[in-house]
Amino acid sequence: xxxxxxxxxxPAIFILAESARETAEKLRAAIPGxxxxxxxxxxxxxDVFFENAAAHLNRLHRSGREIVGxxxxxxxxxxxxxxxxxxxxxxxxVAVSEDGGFAVPLLGGHRGANRRAREIAGILGGAAAxxxxxxxxxxxxxxxxxxGYVLGEPEKAKAFTARLLSGEKVRIASGSAWLREASLPVSxxxxxxxxxxxxxxxxxxxxxxxxxxxxxxxxxCERGCVPDEVSALVHRSLDSLxxxxxxxxxxxxxxxxAGEPALHLLAEEFGVPLRFFSAATLEREAPRLANPSEVxxxxxxxxxxxxxxxxxxxxxxxxxxxxGGTLLALEKQKSRRATCAIGxxxxxxxxxxxxxxxxxELFVIGLGPGASGWRTAEAEDLIARATDLVGxxxxxxxxxxLTRGKRLHSYTLGEEEKRVRAALDLAGEGRRVGLLCSGDPxxxxxxxxxxxxxxxxxxxxxxxxxxxxxxxxxxxxAAAARAGAPMGHDFCAISxxxxxxxxxxxxxxxxxxxxxxxxxxxxxxxxxxxTTQLGRAREILLAYRPPETPVIVARNLGRxxxxxxxxxxxxxxxxxxxMLSVVLxxxxxxxxxxxxxxxxxxxxxxxxxxxxxxxKDKSRRHGL
Numbered sequence: 062x063x064x065x066x067x068x069x070x071x072p073a074i075f076i077l078a079e080s081a082r083e084t085a086e087k088l089r090a091a092i093p094g095x096x097x098x099x100x101x102x103x104x105x106x107x108d109v110f111f112e113n114a115a116a117h118l119n120r121l122h123r124s125g126r127e128i129v130g131x132x133x134x135x136x137x138x139x140x141x142x143x144x145x146x147x148x149x150x151x152x153x154x155v156a157v158s159e160d161g162g163f164a165v166p167l168l169g170g171h172r173g174a175n176r177r178a179r180e181i182a183g184i185l186g187g188a189a190a191x192x193x194x195x196x197x198x199x200x201x202x203x204x205x206x207x208x209g210y211v212l213g214e215p216e217k218a219k220a221f222t223a224r225l226l227s228g229e230k231v232r233i234a235s236g237s238a239w240l241r242e243a244s245l246p247v248s249x250x251x252x253x254x255x256x257x258x259x260x261x262x263x264x265x266x267x268x269x270x271x272x273x274x275x276x277x278x279x280x281x282c283e284r285g286c287v288p289d290e291v292s293a294l295v296h297r298s299l300d301s302l303x304x305x306x307x308x309x310x311x312x313x314x315x316x317x318x319a320g321e322p323a324l325h326l327l328a329e330e331f332g333v334p335l336r337f338f339s340a341a342t343l344e345r346e347a348p349r350l351a352n353p354s355e356v357x358x359x360x361x362x363x364x365x366x367x368x369x370x371x372x373x374x375x376x377x378x379x380x381x382x383x384x385g386g387t388l389l390a391l392e393k394q395k396s397r398r399a400t401c402a403i404g405x406x407x408x409x410x411x412x413x414x415x416x417x418x419x420x421x422e423l424f425v426i427g428l429g430p431g432a433s434g435w436r437t438a439e440a441e442d443l444i445a446r447a448t449d450l451v452g453x454x455x456x457x458x459x460x461x462x463l464t465r466g467k468r469l470h471s472y473t474l475g476e477e478e479k480r481v482r483a484a485l486d487l488a489g490e491g492r493r494v495g496l497l498c499s500g501d502p503x504x505x506x507x508x509x510x511x512x513x514x515x516x517x518x519x520x521x522x523x524x525x526x527x528x529x530x531x532x533x534x535x536x537x538x539a540a541a542a543r544a545g546a547p548m549g550h551d552f553c554a555i556s557x558x559x560x561x562x563x564x565x566x567x568x569x570x571x572x573x574x575x576x577x578x579x580x581x582x583x584x585x586x587x588x589x590x591x592t593t594q595l596g597r598a599r600e601i602l603l604a605y606r607p608p609e610t611p612v613i614v615a616r617n618l619g620r621x622x623x624x625x626x627x628x629x630x631x632x633x634x635x636x637x638x639x640m641l642s643v644v645l646x647x648x649x650x651x652x653x654x655x656x657x658x659x660x661x662x663x664x665x666x667x668x669x670x671x672x673x674x675x676x677k678d679k680s681r682r683h684g685l
Contacts, residue, residue, distance in 0.1 A: 071095035072127040072153075072177065077114060078103050081131040084161045084185065088129060091184045094413065095129075098445075101462040109445045110462035112433050115140040120442055121152075127173060128154045129181065134165055141168065153177055161185030175202055203255075206271050207239050209410030210257075211307045213270040221253065221269055229253055237273070237409070259308035259405065274310025274333065274410040276390075277374045280324060281314060281357075281366030282399040288323040292330060294396040298403055302391055309333055310411035313370035315343055317361055319420045320525035323399075336374070336417025343369035351392040367402040368393050374416045375404050421488035421526045424495045425511055427502045427533020431459045432619030435534045443531050444495050451484040452497030459620075460497060467495075481510050489522035501535040505556055505584050536643040537582035540615035543625045545654070545662035547613060547645050548580050557594040558585035564594070571598050575605040580651065580665055583644040587635045595644070599633045606630065606649045611663045613645040614638060625660050627653065 071094025074085045082097070082104060089095045089108075098121075099107030100114060111117035118140040121128055130137045134156035141154065145168070153174030156165045164181040166174035166189075175191045182189040204218035212218060225231060230251030233240055240255060254268045264270055278298075282291055299306055309331045314324055316337040328335035340362035346369040347353055353364035363369055368389060375388050391403035424443040429435035444450065444463045454471040457464055470487070472480040484496040498506040508530045515523045541548045553574050559567060574581050581602075586595045602610070608631035616624045616639070626637075630646065638644065651665040 072129045072155075073098045073109070073121050075114075075118065075121075075128055075130040075132065075137075076100070076104060076107070077132050077136070079105060081159045082106070084157065084159055085131050087161070088131075088157075088181060088184060092180070106465070108466040110465055111441070116438060117441075119144050120438055122154070124442070125152050127152045127169075127177065129157060129177065130154070131157045131159055134167060137167055155181065157181055157185075158187070162187045163190055164188070165190045173205060173208075176205065176207075203269060209274050209310065209412050210237075210239075211272045211274065213258075213262075213272060213305075213307065214264070217266060217269060220266065224253060231255055236271070240271075259305060260303045261305045272305055272307040274308060275406040276304055276309045277311045277313060277371055277404045277406070277411065278309060279313050279367040279370035279374070279402040279404070280318075280327065280399065281370075281401075282318065282321060282323055284321070286321065286323045286398040288326045290396055291323040291327055291399045291401075294394060294399050294401050295327065298391055298394045298401045301394075302403065304403070306331065310406075311336065311374060311415060313338065313374045313417055315340060315361055315363065315366045315370065316418065316525070317521065318366075318525075325420070333411075334415050334419070336415050336419060338370055338373045338417050342373055346372040349388065351389055365393065367400040370417075371402045371404040375406065376416065418491040421491050421522075422493045423484055423488040423511070423526050423528045424493070425502045425508045425528065425530045426495050426497050427506070427531055427535075428456060428459050428497055428499055429534040430500060430536055430539040430619035431617075433461070435539060435619055437531065437533060439531050440533060443529070444497075446493055447495035448492045449484075449487050450495045450497055451480050451487065453480070453499075456497040456499050459499065477507065477510060478514070481507055481514055485511070485514065485520075485523045485526070488526050489520075498533070499536075500539075501533045502530055503532065504535045504537075504554065536584070536615075536618060537645060539618045540582075540613055540625065540643050540645055543615060543618065544613040544627060544645070544660065546664040547611065547647050547651055548582070549665040549667055550580060550648065550650065551577075552580035552582065554582040554584060556584040557598065558588070558591065559594070567594070568597070568601070571601050575602050578606070578648045578650075580648050581646045583646065585640060586642055586644045587638040588640050592635045595633065595635050595638060599630060602630060602646060610649065611647040611651050611653050613663060614642060615645070616642040618643070627661050627663055 071092050074088050074095055074097045076082060076085045076097060077100045085097045089097055096108040098109045098111060101110040101112050122141055122144050137154055137156055151169045153169035154167045155174050155178050156167055164178040164187060166178045168174060178189040178191055203222055204212060204215055206212055225246060230246050230248035231253040232249060232251040233247055234254050234256035236255060236257050252267055257271045257273055259272060259275055262270060278295055280291060310333055312328050312333055312335045314337055316339050318324055319337045324335060343363035343366065347364045349372050350365040350368050352368060357366060358364045372388055388404060389402055390405045394401045424447060426440050426443050428440060441463060444460060447467060449468040449470060450457060450464055451470040453474055457469055457471055470483055484494050488494040496507055500506060502508040537554060555570050555574065557567060583598065608629060610630040612628050612630050612633050614626045614628065647663065648665055651663060654662040654664065656662050
């Protein structure tokens with residue numbers, strides 16, 4: 062989806078050692094939007110750090126991110142071999158020697174890699190090893206137009222190029238500098254032709270048409286408007302001007318509508334960015350509106366959404382004039398619940414930086430217990446995408462080198478609501494914010510508070526955000542794995558903290574879990590001022606299960622000083638237990654299996670042995 066990729070306009074410059082960083086920094090300085098991605102244990106400075114090279118390369122490739130590897134080509138080839146896809150859709154991959162002498166497009170040559178290799182060679186004073194025929198002979202790949210241009214019928218490019226290579230001539234009927242500066246065999250009498258167009262057109266095999274994405278569409282709609290209605294209105298509006306949908310490069314609206322699914326689906330349909338303007342910005346366009354509306358003003362604070370957004374996007378730049386000399390190519394069109402207006406840039410396609418503000422994004426990220434090996438690939442991807450990271454200071458430390466290059470917003474323990482509010486406000490400014498949590502964000506962490514605050518408070522900016530919760534390995538899962546399989550049968554989790562839940566309710570839950578013979582994970586078991594709750598929980602449990610019931614006390618899981626103890630329920634006390642601990646209590650069926658190591662293995666049988674006996678009994682009854 063476009064929302065994941067629109068701000069990643071430059072390549073990820075992949076390096077594995079300090080020896081590559083000087084070349085990488087030259088490329089980053091010269092290529093807009095480029096970022097250096099470095100191996101954390103070998104590189105001292107980078108925009109994004111990673112710990113597993115092959116996994117990181119595959120994540121970048123799957124996300125559609127262009128890769129420039131300042132490393133041996135074989136490293137890139139071996140890492141990406143399992144992920145190779147159709148050559149018409151894969152992102153570009155270029156290998157660059159550490160000294161900058163050579164740039165070799167490995168993948169996606171006709172998707173930008175050939176052009177990027179030449180650019181890199183120019184920056185570094187090296188050579189580009191381009192092998193595709195069109196590039197070698199003409200200096201351009203006809204199926205790979207520059208950013209902001211769309212080839213109308215890509216399937217024709219191969220045969221078209223073959224005819225040029227065989228000696229035929231081509232006419233440039235209309236086109237920008239990128240076509241006129243290429244070494245194409247141009248002749249006014251050529252049978253083949255190339256042109257740029259924004260209007261719908263029919264062509265034969267002798268013509269290639271490129272569509273510059275110069276069209277901007279302004280859209281307004283009522284809350285909850287059906288996506289099909291918005292899409293149909295936009296297509297009718299384009300058809301009324303004869304515009305080809307492939308010439309659309311930007312969709313704009315009012316910030317009030319940033320949360321409307323219909324607008325995001327429209328942007329996804331066209332494969333273009335979606336940007337928003339404040340009501341105050343749109344109201345400044347009121348004198349230029351063709352159809353100002355007092356009704357719209359009362360509802361939104363501006364006199365026109367669709368027209369105003371188009372005019373705000375065009376700004377004071379040049380635009381193709383519409384009827385009567387207005388900057389609008391098409392004045393406001395209406396359906397029952399939506400409006401649409403159209404503008405056209407005169408100077409070229411829409412490219413970064415786009416006008417307006419993107420929809421803010423909030424990623425609620427589970428880091429796991431702490432060890433990087435327990436951190437999910439999705440969590441690392443979202444941290445890499447985030448512009449800002451918010452969290453308890455210890456959680457930011459747990460993310461380690463992944464936080465470098467980010468704006469960090471650290472909070473102390475106990476400031477949970479304060480840090481969630483900060484994350485929501487930052488995202489409301491159009492930023493991509495990562496709210497870091499240890500363990501899983503949905504288990505005694507910040508995910509529920511995010512939604513609670515949005516529900517509790519009438520903050521339109523928060524309600525419009527895109528929110529994604531990324532799961533993590535929870536503390537009880539990590540503790541169980543370290544000890545064996547103590548949660549192998551039915552289990553529950555109970556927090557012993559009475560800061561937000563009255564102790565009477567907690568006690569009832571412990572009693573119910575004890576009566577039900579559940580395996581239990583106790584979170585927040587002991588704090589500096591809460592030392593009695595764990596002892597009371599033990600008393601309740603001892604009334605329902607044997608004193609020798611296995612208990613796992615795990616502390617600092619996945620971090621220095623990790624400690625995992627297996628004791629009997631009768632021995633459980635607050636000593637050695639704190640807020641960095643989780644306590645797992647087995648059921649009456651839980652067993653301890655000594656294995657000669659410092660920590661015996663604990664497991665709760667699921668009942669497969671009984672299942673086998675039942676199966677054997679059925680077989681005996683049926684004479685099998």
